[in-house]
Amino acid sequence: MSLDGAGAYVGANWVPVLVLAIPAVVVATLLTQAFSFEAIRTLEGYWRRRGPATWLRSGAIRLQSARRRSLDKRFSKTAERLFTKVRPELLRRGIDGTVLLAVEADLAGARRPQGLSQEQHDKANDLKWWAASEPWDAATLLRLQRDLNDFPAASRVMPTRLGNVIRVTEDRLKNTGGDIEGFVMRNRHKASTRVLIQHDQFRTRLDMYCTLFFVAALLVPAAVFTLWDQAALGRFGVAAIFAAVASASYGAAISSARGYCATLLQIDAMAADNTGAATHAP
Numbered sequence: 001m002s003l004d005g006a007g008a009y010v011g012a013n014w015v016p017v018l019v020l021a022i023p024a025v026v027v028a029t030l031l032t033q034a035f036s037f038e039a040i041r042t043l044e045g046y047w048r049r050r051g052p053a054t055w056l057r058s059g060a061i062r063l064q065s066a067r068r069r070s071l072d073k074r075f076s077k078t079a080e081r082l083f084t085k086v087r088p089e090l091l092r093r094g095i096d097g098t099v100l101l102a103v104e105a106d107l108a109g110a111r112r113p114q115g116l117s118q119e120q121h122d123k124a125n126d127l128k129w130w131a132a133s134e135p136w137d138a139a140t141l142l143r144l145q146r147d148l149n150d151f152p153a154a155s156r157v158m159p160t161r162l163g164n165v166i167r168v169t170e171d172r173l174k175n176t177g178g179d180i181e182g183f184v185m186r187n188r189h190k191a192s193t194r195v196l197i198q199h200d201q202f203r204t205r206l207d208m209y210c211t212l213f214f215v216a217a218l219l220v221p222a223a224v225f226t227l228w229d230q231a232a233l234g235r236f237g238v239a240a241i242f243a244a245v246a247s248a249s250y251g252a253a254i255s256s257a258r259g260y261c262a263t264l265l266q267i268d269a270m271a272a273d274n275t276g277a278a279t280h281a282p
Contacts, residue, residue: 036207043210043253044166045159060159068151075144079107079130082141086132093132099123162210162254169261175271184264187271195266202260209253216246 045060047053083104090100102112102124112124130138151157152167170176176183188196219242227235 036211039210039214043160044163057159061157064159065157071144071148075148078141078144082133082137083107083129086129089132090129103127103129162257165254165257166261169264173268175268187267190271191267195263199263202256202263205256206253206260209249209256213246213249216242216249
């Protein structure tokens with residue numbers, strides 16, 4: 001049936017089509033909600049351990065590891081170049097030259113000079129030297145730093161960007177009790193209402209965007225097949241739109257995951273505070 005024929009059929013039989021469409025939408029909603037958790041896990045990189053998925057996962061981990069190494073090199077080169085550029089300005093502002101030597105050693109991956117006082121070590125640790133650079137240079141450095149911070153330790157790299165963003169936070173949680181999946185449920189009563197609301201909002205967005213990614217991805221071949229008798233521009237144009245929606249959904253899922261992870265860290269900190277208070281209670 002052509003697109004015009006389908007439109008004519010719907011126009012002539014809109015009542016039964018509407019009656020069938022409503023339960024179809026309800027069923028589709030229930031199915032997407034039921035598989036939202038699996039959608040997140042799949043996009044994180046938790047795939048089946050046997051068969052082709054194993055090879056795909058191993059290859060994806062290698063690609064992510066290579067990306068991590070590339071970002072690390074780019075960040076180091078950019079940081080060293082910018083530090084050399086802003087060093088005269090830092091000296092002009094009265095920053096201790098020994099402190100700058102310590103920062104320079106950190107950027108080069110070398111040991112700090114001997115004889116530094118604790119105060120000088122602290123100043124080197126706290127010095128935001130990139131603030132003396134041009135705004136666009138600082139933005140480049142901070143973007144590389146953010147991208148690099150999205151990766152866990154080399155031995156903990158996941159096959160996907162989303163998986164790495166979440167894995168970094170999982171590795172930073174200190175009050176999981178060995179059960180990350182049940183972490184929030186065990187500690188909800190220790191978190192503030194505002195943090196819990198933000199947690200639920202970001203988690204809902206994460207569920208939604210991960211599910212939308214798969215829906216849009218499935219619609220790409222479906223659009224090509226359904227519109228096969230149409231002009232190539234229209235057929236592949238619609239497919240390209242769905243592909244763009246899938247890509248945007250994945251990016252939105254990563255952004256939502258960052259917010260979600262921030263709330264997890266807040267809950268973890270509040271859980272630690274409550275545990276400490278209970279320990280010191282009379």
